[in-house]
Amino acid sequence: MLTIPLGVYSTWAFVLPSLLAFLFLLWLMSKMGGPMAAFVCATSLMMWGSAQTARMDVSFTAFIVLGAWMLQQERLLAAGVAFGVATLIKGPMAPVIGVVLFLLEWWHLRRSPRGVVPAIAAMAVIPLLWFVPAMLIGGSAYTHEVIVKQTIGRAISTWVHNAPPWFYILHLPGILFPWFFVAVAALRGANRFYINWILAVLIPYSLMSSKLDVYMMTMIPPLALLIADSVEDSRPRLSGQRRAAVLHANRLTLAVLIVPVAFINRVPNEAKPLLIILAVAAALSLFAWKSEILSTIAVGIVPLVPIVYAALTMMPMINDIGSTRRLIAAIEKQRVAPESVALYTCPYLWSRDFPRELERVRYVDADNIGQPVVIAVMRSHANEIAATLRNYRRVDQLQMIGKWFDVYRR
Structure with missing residues (x-):
């Protein structure tokens, strides 16, 4: 609605x-x-x-x-x-x-x-x-x-x-x-x-x-x-023990959040500032907030700090990785009518600047794929339509949402 x-x-x-x-x-x-x-x-x-x-x-x-x-x-x-x-x-x-x-x-x-x-x-x-x-x-x-x-x-x-x-x-x-x-x-x-x-x-x-x-x-x-x-907890017998256990658990969590910075050389350059920010925020909280209530608040806030930073500074890159924009660009590069494009095992196309004409692309199954000019397929499922793809040549490939996709043209 x-x-x-x-x-x-x-x-x-x-x-x-x-x-x-x-x-x-x-x-x-x-x-x-x-x-x-x-x-x-x-x-x-x-x-x-x-x-x-x-x-x-x-x-x-x-x-x-x-x-x-x-x-x-x-x-x-x-x-x-x-x-x-x-x-x-x-x-x-x-x-x-x-x-x-x-x-x-x-x-x-x-x-x-x-x-x-x-x-x-x-x-x-x-x-x-x-x-x-x-x-x-x-x-x-x-x-x-x-x-x-x-x-x-x-x-x-x-x-x-x-x-x-x-x-x-x-x-x-x-x-x-x-x-x-x-x-x-x-x-x-x-x-x-x-x-x-x-x-x-x-x-x-x-x-x-x-x-x-x-x-x-x-x-x-x-x-x-x-x-x-x-x-x-305000119960006299258990409250002290439970609060102490929570305080130790909070400190352990904050200490664990510092550890990823040790692997900073193994992550892409774009992710390195996030690990540094996470480690600094966790270290400051670990040494500054020592009560069970404040340390609990720190455990909740610290992981959000690098996420907020990423949202403010890295959204174009995140949208490019997380949306279907790369597949949209690959289809547009072929310069064919949307009706002649078939998507097999591909996510539905969407991006913030989605071209309206691509609403007319076809989302197909193996039994109704027909003979389109362009076929886009998730690489791990390409063997399911191998007989059809013999008549096509691969013209593009892209990684999207953690998976590889191929674009074929007749």
Whole structure:
């Protein structure tokens, strides 16, 4: 809908929902755990970065948080509505997380609150209000794609992103960056609800066949609450020990952030200032901010300093690397009609200065590629259309978004 007032070529039409969801999420976090919880959540690089992209994950996470908060207050109907909306945003893992969290809490408290049936009904009916009409309109092929391939297939026998059950455990340092060490330190004496929430995310996703790091975004809010709780713990017996553990973890994190500068000669020249800035900011914080609260703030801010510097000084280069501008330039260099260009296993063309006529290029599969004048293909998939490419010669090559692409001309 935002494309109506903003246009289809405005990035705001696609990024604004993520930013609004991010603000909503931070408001929820501040209500649940105060400013420190919101700060930790906001400065998790996965969360911070995703809030600036056209992804559904931040919105999905926000409604998972709302559902968990309502569940904590035993407002089951409101929790069911929140998990139902999350399902509408990004699929059936929302009710899975909600049900597992409810069962873990039920087991812990040894009692079941009232209103379970209405909550389950709300959680199921809300997404069905959209999915049933979508199935009727889309037909059997659409229904099979969504239920069998995208849902059941990803859960038990995925064709993409397949990984073993311990995948997320091994990736946690990167997923939780920069809060991994602090989160580990905060586990001692942690609120049982936060632990159950973490398990309700980690266990189901680990059992699924398809795995991506971004799926763990829904685990960041309970960890942020856990960290904030440990920093502000006022219990006489545990508070000193927990705060000391957090302080040591903060110092360890800041020390680790200095280490990359030792490899400065192994990175491109454009990245060297970023490593220097990161090391200087981490070193200053390590020696200047010695309380658990200030050192926690430093852990959140220091990794953002080089990113902000890059955003202010390196955006043209970043756009060139991160967008499809290089592929657009390669296609324009061939000087052919857009309709005679076929893109196979290529991302959809987009850049800030996107030429409108390239809307007419063809995105093809192996069985409908035809005989275009120009074919662009991801190099790793070129063998899939080798028979067609025999009649073409390679006229250009480029690296884009970390992958190699080739341009062929008949």
